[in-house]
Amino acid sequence: MEIVVLLFIISLLLSLSQPFTEAQLVGVCYGRIADNLPMEKDVIDLYKSNGIGLMRLYDPDLMALKALQGSNIKLMLGVPNEKIQSFASSNQLDAMQWIETYVAPFAPSIKYIVVGNEIHPSDHQSVFVEPAMKNVLKALNSYKLSNQIKVSTSIDTTLIINSYPPSNGQFSDTSYSYITPIIKFLTNNESPLLVNIYPYFAYVGNEQSISLNYALFTSNGTVVNDKGLNYQNLFDAMVDSVYASLRKVGAPDMKIVVSETGWPSKGGDAATVENAENYYRNLLKHVKNGTPLKPQEIETYLFAMFDENKKLGPDSERNFGLFTPEKYPKYGKLNFI
Numbered sequence: 065m066e067i068v069v070l071l072f073i074i075s076l077l078l079s080l081s082q083p084f085t086e087a088q089l090v091g092v093c094y095g096r097i098a099d100n101l102p103m104e105k106d107v108i109d110l111y112k113s114n115g116i117g118l119m120r121l122y123d124p125d126l127m128a129l130k131a132l133q134g135s136n137i138k139l140m141l142g143v144p145n146e147k148i149q150s151f152a153s154s155n156q157l158d159a160m161q162w163i164e165t166y167v168a169p170f171a172p173s174i175k176y177i178v179v180g181n182e183i184h185p186s187d188h189q190s191v192f193v194e195p196a197m198k199n200v201l202k203a204l205n206s207y208k209l210s211n212q213i214k215v216s217t218s219i220d221t222t223l224i225i226n227s228y229p230p231s232n233g234q235f236s237d238t239s240y241s242y243i244t245p246i247i248k249f250l251t252n253n254e255s256p257l258l259v260n261i262y263p264y265f266a267y268v269g270n271e272q273s274i275s276l277n278y279a280l281f282t283s284n285g286t287v288v289n290d291k292g293l294n295y296q297n298l299f300d301a302m303v304d305s306v307y308a309s310l311r312k313v314g315a316p317d318m319k320i321v322v323s324e325t326g327w328p329s330k331g332g333d334a335a336t337v338e339n340a341e342n343y344y345r346n347l348l349k350h351v352k353n354g355t356p357l358k359p360q361e362i363e364t365y366l367f368a369m370f371d372e373n374k375k376l377g378p379d380s381e382r383n384f385g386l387f388t389p390e391k392y393p394k395y396g397k398l399n400f401i
Contacts, residue, residue: 088116089118089351089364090351090363090364090401091117091140091364091365092111092120092366092369093119093323093366093369094120094368094369095122095367095368095369095370095384096122096372097372098374098389099374101389104125104128104130104131105127107128107131107369108131108132108135110387114397114398114400116137117137117138118140118175119138119139120139120140120178120324121139121140121142126166129169130170132170133170137173139173139176140178140258140323141177142178145187148180148193151179152195152196156202159196159200160199160203160206162203163204167204168207171209171213174212176213176214176321177213177215178216178218178323179197179200179216180193180218181217183217183219185239193217193242197215197217197246200215201215214253214255215253215255216255216257218259218323219243219257221260221262221305221306223239224306227301228288228305229288229291230295230305230357231290231291231357232305232308233305233309234308235312235313243313244313247314250315251315251318256319256320256321256363257319257321258322258323259322260322260324261302261303262325263279263299263325263327263343264326264327264343266298266302267334271333274298276334278297279298279334279343280297281343281346281347281350282342282346288301294356295356297346299347299350300356303320303322304356304358307358320358320362321362321363321365322351322362322363322364324365324366324367325364325366326344326366326368328384329384330379330380330383331379331381332379335380340395344366344395345395345399349399351363368385368386369386370387370388371383371385372384372385373389
């Protein structure tokens with residue numbers, strides 16, 4: 065324990081020694097399901113050279129955590145889905161050991177801990193998510209880090225039904241019992257709900273009703289009028305359908321962080337470099353304005369830093385990177401804010 069405390073103090077001093085940088089709004093997910101990615105230090109340098117001040121890391125890689133120290137990059141750190149059941153144990157041992165190993169020594173870099181990604185009510189881990197979140201919070205409390213690091217989970221929009229128009233959005237009957245204890249936990253601890261928002265998948269799943277311009281932020285005017293709120297892009301509509309769902313379960317003021325969003329450059333319908341570049345550039349300009357329902361900045365994480373050649377599924381899944389594994393930017397210089 066003494067070594068952990070010493071590492072925490074050293075890490076804190078390194079962080080404080082860096083020049084002050086303005087808090088950023090947009091980060092990038094560092095997915096690592098590939099066998100050809102750069103070394104971790106080179107990845108961190110690539111983030112820094114492109115002005116990317118926020119990162120999502122899906123599992124606690126020690127090399128990446130060490131490389132982040134002193135970088136001023138703030139981290140959204142994931143607890144992998146396969147760990148959640150053990151984290152929910154009443155003895156809290158696994159959660160405590162994980163925090164001691166991967167969080168306490170690197171605490172100045174960490175902004176969020178994400179307990180699970182896109183877990184659905186039918187998944188066996190679903191009953192363990194909220195107890196695991198509680199145990200992670202207790203472990204953070206033991207290091208006096210619970211005010212600095214927020215605990216949440218990341219959902220996808222399949223938990224939402226009736227999302228057109230956005231104000232009709234609500235959590236489905238099957239997801240209600242899963243999500244409501246999580247929302248209560250988040251409310252009690254002033255943590256945001258993390259949501260993966262993909263206009264790309266919504267568009268390719270319903271091309272007969274959704275225009276490509278609406279998905280790419282390039283519509284000329286209002287596409288959807290919802291009780292006086294005017295929607296010109298699908299991203300806003302999807303985010304506001306989640307806000308509407310939160311309102312219906314008694315959490316109208318809960319903050320949403322978009323924990324993933326992206327567009328593939330090849331491998332599927334409308335998956336082109338041109339469309340992906342339009343999506344990212346328009347999104348980067350847009351998130352500081354918020355949505356029609358919530359006209360406030362939206363903290364957003366682009367998916368992903370690199371193409372990942374070992375991801376399963378359609379070819380598009382392996383082509384979401386902003387950069388090639390050789391660190392070549394697919395879309396030129398993007399203006400991160």
